[in-house]
Amino acid sequence: xxxxxxxxxxxxxxxxxxxxxxxxxxxxxxxxxxxxxxxxxxxxxxxxxxxxxxxxxxxxxxxxxxxxxxxxxxxxxxxxxxxxxxxxxxxxxxxxxxxxxxxxxxxxxxxxxxxxxxxxxxxxxxxxxxxxxxxxxxxxxxxxxxxxxxxxxxxxxxxxxxxxxxxxxxxxxxxxxxxxxxxxxxxxxxxxxxxxxxxxxxxxxxxxxxxxxxxxxxxxxxxxxxxxxxxxxxxxxxxxxxxxxxxxxxxxxxxxxxxxxxxxxxxxxxxxxxxxxxxxxxxxxxxxxxxxxxxxxxxxxxxxxxxxxxxxxxxxxxxxxxxxxxxxxxxxxxxxxxxxxxxxxxxxxxxxxxxxxxxxxxxxxxxxxxxxxxxxxxxxxxxxxxxxxxxxxxxxxxxxxxxxxxxxxxxxxxxxxxxxxxxxxxxxxxxxxxxxxxxxxxxxxxxxxxxxxxxxxxxxxxxxxxxxxxxxxxxxxxxxxxxxxxxxxxxxxxxxxxxxxxxxxxxxxxxxxxxxxxxxxxxxxxxxxxxxxxxxxxxxxxxxxxxxxxx
Numbered sequence: 001x002x003x004x005x006x007x008x009x010x011x012x013x014x015x016x017x018x019x020x021x022x023x024x025x026x027x028x029x030x031x032x033x034x035x036x037x038x039x040x041x042x043x044x045x046x047x048x049x050x051x052x053x054x055x056x057x058x059x060x061x062x063x064x065x066x067x068x069x070x071x072x073x074x075x076x077x078x079x080x081x082x083x084x085x086x087x088x089x090x091x092x093x094x095x096x097x098x099x100x101x102x103x104x105x106x107x108x109x110x111x112x113x114x115x116x117x118x119x120x121x122x123x124x125x126x127x128x129x130x131x132x133x134x135x136x137x138x139x140x141x142x143x144x145x146x147x148x149x150x151x152x153x154x155x156x157x158x159x160x161x162x163x164x165x166x167x168x169x170x171x172x173x174x175x176x177x178x179x180x181x182x183x184x185x186x187x188x189x190x191x192x193x194x195x196x197x198x199x200x201x202x203x204x205x206x207x208x209x210x211x212x213x214x215x216x217x218x219x220x221x222x223x224x225x226x227x228x229x230x231x232x233x234x235x236x237x238x239x240x241x242x243x244x245x246x247x248x249x250x251x252x253x254x255x256x257x258x259x260x261x262x263x264x265x266x267x268x269x270x271x272x273x274x275x276x277x278x279x280x281x282x283x284x285x286x287x288x289x290x291x292x293x294x295x296x297x298x299x300x301x302x303x304x305x306x307x308x309x310x311x312x313x314x315x316x317x318x319x320x321x322x323x324x325x326x327x328x329x330x331x332x333x334x335x336x337x338x339x340x341x342x343x344x345x346x347x348x349x350x351x352x353x354x355x356x357x358x359x360x361x362x363x364x365x366x367x368x369x370x371x372x373x374x375x376x377x378x379x380x381x382x383x384x385x386x387x388x389x390x391x392x393x394x395x396x397x398x399x400x401x402x403x404x405x406x407x408x409x410x411x412x413x414x415x416x417x418x419x420x421x422x423x424x425x426x427x428x429x430x431x432x433x434x435x436x437x438x439x440x441x442x443x444x445x446x447x448x449x450x451x452x453x454x455x456x457x458x459x460x461x462x463x464x465x466x467x468x469x470x471x472x473x474x475x476x477x478x479x480x481x482x483x484x485x486x487x488x489x490x491x492x493x494x495x496x497x498x499x500x501x502x503x504x505x506x507x508x509x510x511x512x513x514x515x516x517x518x519x520x521x522x523x524x525x526x527x528x529x530x531x532x533x534x535x536x537x538x539x540x541x542x543x544x545x546x547x548x549x550x551x
Contacts, residue, residue, distance in 0.1 A: 018252070020284075020286060021288075024291065026053075031112070033055060033063055033066075036111045037068065039068075041071060041158060042070060042077075043117065044076065045081075047117065069096070073097075111170060112171070113172075113173070137160050166228050170228050174226070178219070196233075198228065198232045201224065202244065202307065205248070225307075244323070253286030296308050320345075322340045356499050359495070359498065365448065365449055368448065380396055386417070391463065391517050406444045409448045410440075411441070412431060412435050414451060414518065432517065460501070465498025
């Protein structure tokens, strides 16, 4: 890449935000002619370019003079200027080198729109006292009679920087990791409480994990659309109610598993041929247009009229929304779009319309942790050896000194273990009779439950529900965190509702399968191993010790 007389070899990935994501956010925030627009961490100015393009198409006006971008990296500023020039700017946009966490913006509190994809992550911390002292989200500790600011995640501070940059009533479109929106830790709960007191949330749209992989982020993240309140609320109980749109982009038009982000196009379901539009162009297999249409037909538009100003009516069924009062009523103030999405709500409504049970009324969490003996032989169940086929599992023998740190849960016969990691949602197991000796150990990737006294007759109904997609949908929706390791707490698992069976024949079959599971007869490899141990021990080959063992 060439700028003036300098040549640069750069990895653009670290500054790159997918165009389709930019476009979706900008179209909902809807910057207009005459409004000041800022990106306080602009990278390659993708948001500024997106704002310019949307205004060109929607209002037939060049808004270059309204655009302002800052970045702490001089190279990023060079790339921003180049990007803007390539997209029709004639040097009118104002992009500068500035550390916006340390220095006030040029029009602090006077911008109309802030757009941002900030650097975020638990390890990306602001530690400079002079920067931290500028922010309400900075946590302080007492030391020697003085208040010392604690390091804070930069991503959280950029949210505050964006809100303070815009005037009261101004809009913010920002990309945030889902951990900020759902994690229960005190830091994130304090952030959400601050956010709801200082801004009205208009929309939250979630993206699949790896959407931002080319920019070096593997986390699942969401677009959060905000309007700054005229005055911060002193108490969330005084908040006037309004609708919030929650949406999910499921298909992004490129391969999320490939590091090259190979394009994926819509295909004919019968013969697999790639479909083309009226201009004979391939059609990306993506949800962005549909998600935008749903946002702009949701009840949120009634509370945030700027979302649809100048936009032709969208063709879509009425978009989904949730009342802000439902968020405030929850002690965790969750804003994760998975929890509040249309699909999750419909699943809950459907289950509650038929005979159903609540998980926490059948089983309860139990804490029974292992204090390992190095020379004792245990049987360990890792999450990869728990199968979605009716609670089946395979345990591997190993001595205490060989057990991984996560091998901590001591099973008793009949205990239920439910995988609490998003990527394994739907896995569960019922401990067999072999657990009577206290040597069956299960990974902490599961939550540990035991049957409530007097609920023995409901175990078949519970198992029936655990085998349903309705269970898996709720598990995925309730997971909190920013990547494939986002987790579901035991309390949320207990809140899950499951359909009950009606057929006596099915009940008999389920009860028989439970007996087989308790006896260890559901996993054929285990049946074969036990048979070989009894009749042909010389060919009963031990399981390999690790997945890296080649033979």
